[in-house]
Amino acid sequence: MSTLEERGERQLIEDFKTFLRPEGRVGPGDDAAVIDKDIVVTTDVVTFDRHFPAGMTYEQFGWYAAAVNFSDLAAMGARPIGFTAALALPPILECQAAYDIMSGIDQCAEFCGTGIIGGDTKSGPGIVAGTAIGTMDGRKPMLRSGARPGDIVAVTGPLGGPAAGFQAIEHGIDCQEAKEALYMPVPRVSEGMELSASGIVSSCMDLSDGLGTALNTLCGASGVGIDVEYSFLPHEQYVEDISEKTGVSLQDLMLGWGGEYELVFTADPDRLKRLYDREVEFSIIGVVNDGDHPELVKEGKRSTIGYGEY
């Protein structure tokens, strides 16, 4: 029998799935569970140890702890109706730090149209276990399965910002925009609701483990292939700048890193007007085919898109 360390977190999460109801999910990176009464629930743990990059404030850490959960609701198209925060913080921490964490959670919840409805606190090494509750309001939840050959593939916003932020910190580059993208990711809750309400989205998930991983997951869940056109991948200028300064390729920053909270979705190309009418911002990055994995088309050359590191 092995220890948790030997088994590894990813394998353990797989193991835990045997305990789940059919409708359940285990994080990280999975969708939320849709249960009785049209209710959607997701839980994610963030820790000082793993999710507190240099320069981040406690308020931003709180925002982040909430955002990762709301992003999972967004991927389903749910409307958030509550958030609970269970904290385990070091006894030597200043009270102000704890209030700042709660304030960051509160701000993110408010941005997502809801608030903190419950919490608990015990001493611990610096852990926030958040749970976000949402409702579909009768809409059909968006799943990872459902993409069909011929569908377009799109993302809700520019890519590579959080990865650029991480590289900026590592290399001592002063780029506030990149750091903000890393510290305070924006959960695409209103976009997710619009996508599910449009009725034309065939699959959706968030990019918390990076675009490469997401595309592989979508292909696996839907039993399809995806071609992504490299030149279509949207990104801010600062991501290119940081790529140049650090030598980390732009492709890696946009595809290989997590911490990104845009949504990727597939949709019926003949009815895209419905999305434009709803004023959802998105960029088409590729097309679904009858293959079985994602490929990148860059200057006419094809390569397989692998799972990212995160």
Add this chain to the structure above:
Amino acid sequence: MSTLEERGERQLIEDFKTFLRPEGRVGPGDDAAVIDKDIVVTTDVVTFDRHFPAGMTYEQFGWYAAAVNFSDLAAMGARPIGFTAALALPPILECQAAYDIMSGIDQCAEFCGTGIIGGDTKSGPGIVAGTAIGTMDGRKPMLRSGARPGDIVAVTGPLGGPAAGFQAIEHGIDCQEAKEALYMPVPRVSEGMELSASGIVSSCMDLSDGLGTALNTLCGASGVGIDVEYSFLPHEQYVEDISEKTGVSLQDLMLGWGGEYELVFTADPDRLKRLYDREVEFSIIGVVNDGDHPELVKEGKRSTIGYGEY
């Protein structure tokens, strides 16, 4: 500015309440939040450090982590529809221990009519942050406020078992019944649903912080007094035995200790038949009056019931 340790957990929980929506709650010992769509949510953190008495198994720890949350739903009269478990466990722990914790949670959730619908795991010192989600199914949630002078006060089961279990361990007394009461408290979910469905219950809460604390809280929230008749307090024979063997008074075991998960409620005495018809087991322990605090009547003598230690 003080540290969390200096501020103290209870005060911190009070501080955190300023971040809550009006419908929210912060544990421990508070009710669950009733939000949009008739949904009830509660979150409680348990830790190896604080909630893992000698002799407890990992499976029982898992059961306990779930039970404390379901008990909060029970106090409102909600029907559980899901449970999420966020774990932060030591990397050196054997995998089997983690599976046992999940299995204990699963068994408790199944006992409460639901299952695990989500989870996450990170490394940590041994923390389970559980969140229970329930629905009122259109019933009115039971609150702490609402007790009226003339109402009877009742509990759903015998008192002092978990406290006796704790004392048995401390004093090396072999009493399996007492230890079971401590290790595997039974959340009174079906009782809570019946109580709320009866329409005659004016207030309710669980005894997680002990009967003394619960009675004080009910009196404060409802603006009433309560007289408890000592000889009415139900208990098992083993609680008396352990009281005798350890010298800890029976009164203390029944009133002064937490870890107890029966419900205490107040109800209209003229319509009690509705509860008997529903076959809810309960023991009347006293009556609500127009005072402002709980008193114990023991052999004709009165004393104020204080908050317990837990």
